[in-house]
Amino acid sequence: MMQYPAELEIEPYPKPVNATVRVPGSKSITNRALVLTALTRMDVPLVLEGALQSEDTELMVNALQQLGYAVEADWPKGRITFAIQEPPLIPSKSADLLVGNSGTTMRFLTAMLATRKGRYRLDGVPRMRERPIRDLLDALNQFEGVTATSEAGNGCPPVIIESTGLKGGRVRIRADVSSQFLSALLMAAPFAEELVELEVEGTMVSEPYIDMTLAMMKIWGNPVERIGSSYRVAPRSLTLPAPAPYYAIEPDASAASYFFAAAAITGGRITVRGMKPDMLQGDVKFVDALAAMGCRVETCDEGITVHGKPLCGIDIDMNAISDTVMTLAAVACFAEGPTTIRNVGHIRHKETDRIAAVANELRKLGAGVEEYPEGMKIIPGPLHGAKVETYNDHRMAMSLALLGLRVPGVVILNPGCVVKTYPGFWQDFAALRI
Numbered sequence: 001m002m003q004y005p006a007e008l009e010i011e012p013y014p015k016p017v018n019a020t021v022r023v024p025g026s027k028s029i030t031n032r033a034l035v036l037t038a039l040t041r042m043d044v045p046l047v048l049e050g051a052l053q054s055e056d057t058e059l060m061v062n063a064l065q066q067l068g069y070a071v072e073a074d075w076p077k078g079r080i081t082f083a084i085q086e087p088p089l090i091p092s093k094s095a096d097l098l099v100g101n102s103g104t105t106m107r108f109l110t111a112m113l114a115t116r117k118g119r120y121r122l123d124g125v126p127r128m129r130e131r132p133i134r135d136l137l138d139a140l141n142q143f144e145g146v147t148a149t150s151e152a153g154n155g156c157p158p159v160i161i162e163s164t165g166l167k168g169g170r171v172r173i174r175a176d177v178s179s180q181f182l183s184a185l186l187m188a189a190p191f192a193e194e195l196v197e198l199e200v201e202g203t204m205v206s207e208p209y210i211d212m213t214l215a216m217m218k219i220w221g222n223p224v225e226r227i228g229s230s231y232r233v234a235p236r237s238l239t240l241p242a243p244a245p246y247y248a249i250e251p252d253a254s255a256a257s258y259f260f261a262a263a264a265i266t267g268g269r270i271t272v273r274g275m276k277p278d279m280l281q282g283d284v285k286f287v288d289a290l291a292a293m294g295c296r297v298e299t300c301d302e303g304i305t306v307h308g309k310p311l312c313g314i315d316i317d318m319n320a321i322s323d324t325v326m327t328l329a330a331v332a333c334f335a336e337g338p339t340t341i342r343n344v345g346h347i348r349h350k351e352t353d354r355i356a357a358v359a360n361e362l363r364k365l366g367a368g369v370e371e372y373p374e375g376m377k378i379i380p381g382p383l384h385g386a387k388v389e390t391y392n393d394h395r396m397a398m399s400l401a402l403l404g405l406r407v408p409g410v411v412i413l414n415p416g417c418v419v420k421t422y423p424g425f426w427q428d429f430a431a432l433r434i
Contacts, residue, residue, distance in 0.1 A: 004416035007387065008426065010404025016268030016308060017405075017432045023256050023272060025052040025078060025249040026281055027421045031060050031104040032213060033247055035112055035187050036220040037082050038064055038071075039089050048080040050249040055420045056102040063099060063109060068092040078249075089191070093118035101125045101351055101392075101420070104180060106157060110136055111184035114146045114163045115191040121151070123158040127392070132156055132349055136181040139173035143192070168194025168235065172201050177346055179206040182231075183213040189233035190222040198231040205346040208282020208320050215280055219247070251275060253283035255422050257327040258398045260287055260306040262432060264295050264331050265405055267308040270432075275304040286324040289316055293335060313337035313380070322347050326358050326399035332378040333367045333403060345374035351420070352391035361388040361400055365407065385409015394420040401429060 030052045037046055051057065053075040061073050061080065068091025070083035090113065099105040101124055110133065113120045123129075134155030140148035145164035150156055166188065175182045182200060189196040204210070214224050225232040251274040263270040275284060277299055287297045287306060292314045296307040313335045318325050322344045332339035347354040355376055359369040364386040368379030385408050390397040394417050404410030418425045 004426070006414065008412045008415040010401050010410045010412065011433070012408050013266055013405045013433060016266045017262050018269050019259075019432050020271040020273060020302070021259050021428060021431070022274065023251045023259070023428070024054075024422060024424070025050040026252040027052050027054060027056050027254075028104065028209065028212060029216070029249045029280060030057045030080075031108060032183070032187070032216050033249065034060050034064060034071075034080070035108045036216060036222075038069055039112065039115070039187070039191055040220060041089070042082060042085050044245055045084060046082045046244075047246050048249060049246055050078050050251075051080045052249070052252065052421070053078070054423060055100060056104060059100050059102045060105045060108075063097045063105060066092070066095055066097060090116035090118070094120060096121045097123070099124045099128070101128045103128075103131060103178070103350075106131075106159070107133065107136060107178070107180040107184045108187065110148065110159055110161060111140065111188040113161045114140050114143065114148065115166050115188050117164050120161045121158060122161070127351065128157050130156055132177055133159060133181075135174040135177060136184060139171050139181065139185055139198075142171045143167055143169065166192035166196070168192040168196050170197045170199065172199045174201050175204040175210075176202050177205070177349055179204060179209045182210055186210075186213050186217065186224060186231060186233065187222075190217075190236035192233075192235055194235060196233045198233070200229045200231075205319055206282070206322055211282070212280045250279050250281060252421070253279060253281035253286070254323045254395075255425075256304075257283060257286045257324045258402060258425075258429070259432075260290060260304075261327045261331050261402050262405060263306040263308045264290050264293065264311060265308065265334050265402055269305060269307050271300075271303050271305040273303040277304070283321050283324055286321055286327065289314070289318070289321070289324075289328055290331070292316070293331065293339075311335035313339040313378075315340045315342070317343045318375075319343040323395065326354060326395050327402070329358050329362065329376070329378050330399045330402040333362065333365070333380055333383060334406065335380055338377050338379045340375065340377045342375045351393040352396065354393070354395070357389070357391050357393065357396055358399070361396070364388055365403055365410065383407045385411070387411040387413055390414045390417050392417045394418045394422065398422065398425055
């Protein structure tokens with residue numbers, strides 16, 4: 001991994017940016033592909049092409065290796081290879097896994113490990129021990145033969161999974177804190193002994209991520225029947241092989257949002273290669289929010305292009321694209337009139353409380369921010385430089401850096417936290433000036 005200083009001052013860009021960029025592969029798709037492949041019998045090796053190298057994906061690969069999988073990553077080439085594997089699909093019956101602050105790794109493995117007879121413990125960094133997982137544990141405990149517990153008894157990791165394997169049946173789950181709980185159960189459900197019916201109780205956040213999970217499960221031969229708020233998953237034959245020897249991972253739409261925002265903030269033009277409106281990732285719709293603020297968005301063979309124009313504030317529900325909330329908050333600081341972001345209370349349970357964190361840091365830079373339980377209002381004002389905290393949250397660092405394109409003296413503390421999903425971000429961000 002790259003080495004970064006303790007703080008990084010962003011150099012303002014004196015003119016509109018004009019660039020074509022390529023972002024790395026999607027973290028969400030990479031980690032889903034790793035789990036789906038790990039649960040698949042393969043009579044030939046399977047290669048994931050375009051895989052993202054980041055802290056989160058390295059943690060997932062390391063955990064799978066610790067579980068006994070023959071999986072190797074060639075990170076410089078963006079390639080992960082699974083060797084031929086036969087049942088049992090989780091080689092080790094026990095493991096003590098450390099997953100850092102990777103929510104997808106913690107949640108996906110928690111459900112995946114319940115499919116195997118064994119005992120497993122999953123733990124992470126101090127912030128991970130504050131991130132709720134009770135809803136997933138409650139759902140797993142509804143399966144006969146599964147005991148899923150929070151070691152501290154507070155509904156957060158460390159997690160202990162003791163299982164004799166999934167038996168099937170009807171299970172209720174909440175998805176109003178994280179859609180990853182439902183995605184985790186969906187990917188594990190085909191490996192129950194009998195049909196699984198998952199009933200979602202209450203509201204669901206970040207629903208496009210569920211759509212992504214369902215689309216990828218279909219590719220891996222695990223179709224799901226959706227009826228209203230229920231998902232019916234038939235047991236999969238363990239003799240069914242992997243779908244193809246190669247799977248290409250899309251560019252990361254969340255990472256692309258920072259470059260689209262750079263075009264909006266500077267009044268410039270940026271094309272992100274490989275981006276398409278019909279991608280699996282819901283965050284591609286971030287460009288629709290920019291269009292509502294006044295930007296011009298074009299799709300071409302090369303990708304998606306955003307042309308920055310005079311910006312106006314908007315009122316927007318960002319539940320479906322919540323990973324881009326902080327990106328839009330940065331753009332809103334340069335708009336005419338306030339911007340209100342709604343229905344994103346669940347992002348308080350991410351790497352940090354993202355509503356409180358972005359409100360605190362934008363105020364340091366001179367913007368007015370009204371904070372609500374489920375969102376915020378950004379009121380543009382005269383901006384000035386300041387040292388801003390990142391709370392060890394990669395998206396805080398990348399979003400706040402955008403303000404430095406036009407505001408002198410913006411200093412990012414702990415810029416190295418971007419390694420979680422985008423280790424090369426600062427190099428790509430600096431290249432906008434070339």
